[in-house]
Amino acid sequence: MVGERAQPEVIEKIRKELGTDRNIISQYYGYIKLLLQGEFGRSYYTNRKVFDDLLLKFPNTLKLAVCAMLIAIPLGLSFGFLSAYKKDTWMDGLISAISVTGLSVPVFWSGLLIMLFLSLQLKLFPPSGTGDIRFLILPSITLSLPAIAAISRVTRTSLMEIFDMPFVTTAKAKGLPESKINGIHVFKNALIPIITVIGLDFGSYLNGAVLTETIFGWDGIGRFTMQGIIMRDYPVIMGCVIVGTMIFVAINLIVDIMYHYLDPRIRLN
């Protein structure tokens, strides 16, 4: 903060201001007290309240997460459906290959390649920054890729498990039309694992897609976390991790509650 060759008095003064001269227990006590008051302290560098910055950046992260999910859910579900219904055909093979690749490609690399081709070469979208829908498209696509892969894989497995269930055979024996069996009997029962994966992905996007936001310069919680890490701005990092985890846990709770409505055998307690 003050450079390598700062005066000892200056260092002492700053330590006093930040409170890092006190022993670790009293620092911890001070932090917990702040937390209980709903505060995360101030950034070492900008001296802004971490909580205010988080509030400011959350809408951007929310926009990105929702957009990514709007791409990922329909694509992931349809890939999963296709591959389960065309089991062991070339279509299934192709979709499985695409989805295992989607899981294996790191977003910070696919993001850079997408940026290189769609923005720097074809000049379709601005490469980075925060703003209207044009800025949102590339990071959303990048972020949706692993989610498409995960959703399509879990949809396939889950549907195939249900196909073998006796109640599906019963439905067929009763002469119900195929579309009704697939739409109601199979899909509704296959939903629980799918919702779980969607919830996990959405939850982790909401606490800031650190890598994607950094690459595309999207001013959300992820980039804020990253800046905190680079500058070793501990109040910022702590704030981001705590809020991120709370959001993640909240989404998981919502998913758990949804289980009950999908399958009333699962009790709420």
Next chain:
Amino acid sequence: MKTTGKISIFVLLLITLLSVFAPAVSRYGPDRIDLDSLKIPPDFEHPLGTDNKGRDILSRVLYGGRISISIAVTAALISMGIGLFIGLVSGYFGGRTDTVIMAFVDLILSFPSLLLAIGISILLPPGIYTVMIAIVAVGWASFARIIRGYVLTLREATYIEAARTLGCSNRRILFKHLMPQCIPLLLVMTGMKIGGYIITEASLSFLGLGAQPPTATWGSMINANRAYITSAPWTVFAPGFMIALTSLCFNILGDNLRDKYGIKVRG
């Protein structure tokens, strides 16, 4: 095993061998700076080109592979070991031990994994071991949870009851009777997890929390070269391709093992 599985094993062996014998394969040292050949596109001299300091990309990718692969594999083995032990103990003894251990496991699993790994890495000085510790600290929990679930079903099996009646010690039941049963499950899980660990390692290095410059790892190469993506795209392409390829092979291998043993792994 299906053809895809065999191909992935072959590719993984190839990548590992090339990395292990990197000094013999590449003509240039990974950190050798050559100011006369900055950002040269791939050609005969430099098959993958050079970066903005004139360093040979092929050589850096191979040397980087040593670090990236060994971190992921070691982290997977350690996570597996810890997870196995804790899962066995928790599942077998049950009761209060189980409740306490599983509460802790749930605590870890309730964090978003990359965020937790980042959080742990910043507490330690950046470096190879930091990345490994971060991956293990997050990774063991899912192994423990699945092994524990499996042991819960095994615990009631008649042969365990028989062993207990014969007066086997707890230790003997745990390690001679229960542990071998868990091996196929562990194999499948490890196979499916390593691919993810390759990506986690690369992500942490990309964020600058791993091995420090000039040491090359795949993630840190992408981070260092992304400023030159328009003028020298090959410097970003090669390391990313290696991450994706290695992770893909491990994932395919994991899927193959899963199908072979007919094990359903969730989580």
